[in-house]
Amino acid sequence: MTAHRDVAIVAFAQTRHRARTEELSEVEMLMPVLHEVLARTGLKTSDIGFTCSGSSDYLAGRPFSFTMALDGVGAWPPIAESHVEQDGAWALYEAWVKILTGEADTALVYGYGKSSPGPLRDVLTRQLDPYYLAPLWPDSVALAALQAQALLDAGDTDERDLAAIAARNRDNATANPFAQLPGARPQGDYVVRPLRTGDCAPVGDGAAAVILAAGDTARALCDRPAWIRGMDHRVEPHALGVRDLTDSPSTRLAATRAGAFDRPVDTAELHAPFTAQEVVLRKALSLGDDVRINPSGGPLAANPVMAAGLIRLGEAAARIHRGASDRALAHATSGPCLQQNLVAVLEGEPRDR
């Protein structure tokens, strides 16, 4: 989908992602990020036209967990606000649409999640078909391993290639002060064959927020706005048996609709919590070796569930803000084995050279 109104990401903030945050509630973890992203633009809550968040009750272990975060936002006087029970990337999508309708000129978007309180691999099994699949408790790493093995069997990758992906992402993360696992680390033992410790994203807690703005408002709030040239998301069947796990047609379709193939991108932030999934995504997106992939370190360096997709959009935008990228692709995923995928194309204004 190509935008009829110019909308940009003008500010991004995130937590320092950590393996455990026992001393903090979700709201306490989120609050500094909200303050920081607003401070970047000088906006107050009351200046924001629309607010949208993404989070999951299943991580919080209680229903309506997002209501507490809303108290933290300070929704008084009352605000126009909504929530998706998805990664914050989809909250950003909802907010983008709201700005496209003309009903708002600015939006605050946030996503947050604490993965540490429960066994994440078990918790995520509750996403599966509740009658036939979930009762078997196939965990998220086991399902990703099925996908990795399918790729190995197809000759699309090998274990050395996967190890190199792990190393490159975590090496990139050394320049990212927010990353949970920066720097070289051993690939380790198998978690579920063929995936080793190094092939899997860490489990951790974190939050992120962005501010969107339209047209001249964006120019006033940011020296070099990251314009959303297109954004789209697509879902595939839930049942793994009817999908080709070595491909991601939903990512390719979303990218096509977002205009990703119209001109080359220089940067891609991919939401691939497992090394093998990066292989799938690079193929689906036709990303060549000249594209800088996950300069932030990506989810292999920090993967706060429900914020990790939004962080991809934020990291891509931040590179445009600081002039490190002119045209970037950001991707977010949801569900087992890349079931649902979102792609956004972000651009900065041409710079004087």
Place this chain on the structure above:
Amino acid sequence: MTGEPVAVVGIGQTEHTTARRDVSLAGLVREAALRALTDAALTWADVDAVVIGKAPDFFEGVMMPELYLADALGATGKPVLRVHTAGSVGGSTALVAAGLVAARVHATVLTVAFEKQSESNAMWGLSLPVPFQQPLLAGAGGFFAPHVRAYMRRTGAPGTIGSLVAYKDRRNALRNPYAHLHEHDLTLEQVQASPMLWDPIRYSETCPSSDGACAMVLTGRAGAARAPHPPAWVHGGAMRSEPTMFAGKDYVSPRAGRDCAAAVYRQAGITDPRREIDAVEMYVPFSWYEPMWLENLGFAAEGEGWKLTEAGVTALDGDLPVNPSGGVLSTNPIGASGMLRFAEAALQVRGRAGDHQVPGARRALGHAYGGGAQFFAMWLVGAEPPTR
């Protein structure tokens, strides 16, 4: 709304009951979606995107069920958004779907909301755990009863008003074949003699726990021109939220509700809602919320809402019928309840509400709220396309 005008061309809902043991979650949402598509004379292939909503995932024990339900909703290869704004979610979901059409991102959008409450126990699903919340808020009634008490004290409303609403809505439900409760022999005296649950809320003044789903097909001007039945046009839609609790909060008439209604009326060009709106589908899970919301939504002056109820103004044959479908008091699949209000308002202006049709309804309001009376979603639909 600006941008593309939004038309409701298809509406479907399920039969509602305490436990739909005959269908899976997928079967439940598909039943409503297929009925909406049939109403619109469209097929799955005509749908560009799906927006789905429901209240907490814990109600069925499925985390992010849109992933599992994608196949059943014909969504493969399409975008699916999952909205969750507590009890207002059915309304918010419809508004998010309408936004996709209004922004011209998609031409035709299927929106679905559901709850299969029999999969768990909503009473305890709604009782927030210590230490995150204050204890002893057993279920939603425990939270709302003190606010009803405050309304009675503030307005001097006689104690009989709540039973009048419950009796009216349960009688209206007899005309709605999809309603959960069909209490043919219920009398006003029985409502008034029913057990006290959360003083002053009696058993017969509370909503049931239902399994059910609601779906709508939304489209723009071109889609509306092809529709086989008259569409309902969205003249205004808004969401407003305020914090759960703070010292200045007015639980009897939350400002977010007043602001939301004002935004909708402004978009729709309504200056006198009492006279310009022909039917209201209002989110009334406990009977006393009818008079409270009559004031909050601007149909009555502060302290006067109960007088409209008492005078029969809100009856099916009154001059401001409220909940002709029987409302939440007769059917409450929580996540779908807001969308049912929006859909029933649309049915009224399409002239397709069957035995509970308000004769000549041209403009109707659909209303939903949720959380600690903090999330509001409303739309105003009309028989004519918007001119503004």
